[in-house]
């Protein structure tokens with residue numbers, strides 16, 4: 001569908017050294033969002049904006065939040081094109097933790113053999129450099145494109161994803177017909193992403209002396225009840241839905257269990273409150289409203305069961321006390337699962353580009369977590385495909401690294417994906 005001449009024209013303008021240098025320059029900018037340390041995405045975003053302007057792109061910088069800008073880089077295609085392909089990559093990185101734990105300094109972009117080390121090398125500054133160089137190669141080659149390419153260089157992907165939400169609210173996504181999410185998936189073409197429901201159970205009892213536990217009301221039995229209940233919900237979901245070939249099993253994981261939730265914990269004090277945080281990860285065909293309803297039922301059931309158990313035990317012991325325990329549920333975030341049909345033009349373009357660049361048959365997969373693509377898919381129904389260099393378990397670890405050859409290969413795949421998606425007149 002794309003001539004060999006066009007492919008060569010584009011790939012000839014993609015300089016491998018430029019991809020690696022741009023990735024290294026981005027890694028060297030500490031873009032952890034940390035108001036206390038005074039770091040944010042601002043410097044990395046400014047760097048990208050200046051680089052893109054030098055390439056001749058139209059560049060727009062918009063603050064999604066103070067000191068947290070999105071950069072929107074546009075390459076205009078031939079007039080009359082109807083499609084707009086978005087490449088999305090984020091500028092923020094997670095904390096480096098203790099720098100002393102790193103073999104190579106986290107913000108030095110040290111290259112040893114084929115590996116570039118540094119926070120963000122893998123997730124996702126390497127892929128961000130790859131997408132920008134792919135856009136630059138297409139621009140330099142001057143190939144006719146029947147539509148625009150939009151580079152969304154967004155902030156706050158690792159946090160609340162306010163960057164992509166701001167991008168959508170300002171209307172930029174309205175003209176996007178498909179998106180490539182540039183995240184480390186080790187070359188897999190990912191057409192699905194797990195969803196997530198995060199919730200907090202707060203249990204309220206009454207504080208008392210550990211030597212006289214019947215004078216208060218311990219929240220601990222309710223914590224046990226909730227953990228058992230989450231396990232039952234998970235077992236039920238696994239039985240009913242089975243294992244998703246790309247995303248694995250659904251899960252209901254209690255991650256934080258705290259009593260008391262704040263202030264000093266003391267062995268001889270029954271705390272008045274406890275919290276249980278749960279991280280639910282979903283696969284296609286799981287209804288999020290049904291999950292929320294299940295968690296609400298669990299809260300109500302827990303309160304009823306613990307109350308009954310307390311009354312029964314107190315009757316046995318001849319104790320009289322108020323058995324009413326509070327069990328409140330708060331949904332902290334709700335990100336749907338996404339699935340893109342493998343017949344979508346953007347998926348076919350990525351598959352073709354992978355074959356053309358690597359000579360290998362593409363391998364499909366799913367993203368274990370949510371990405372900015374989740375919002376593009378859920379809010380705007382944009383077909384998304386997630387694709388990029390870097391092993392999938394490496395993000396957020398110490399000594400994060402990416403294979404620089406795979407980065408260059410990824411830049412080529414991005415360029416040819418755009419060429420395949422926009423390179424011929426729409427039918």
Ligand SMILES: [Zn+2]
Nearest residue numbers: 123124157183
């Ligand atoms: Zn990422």
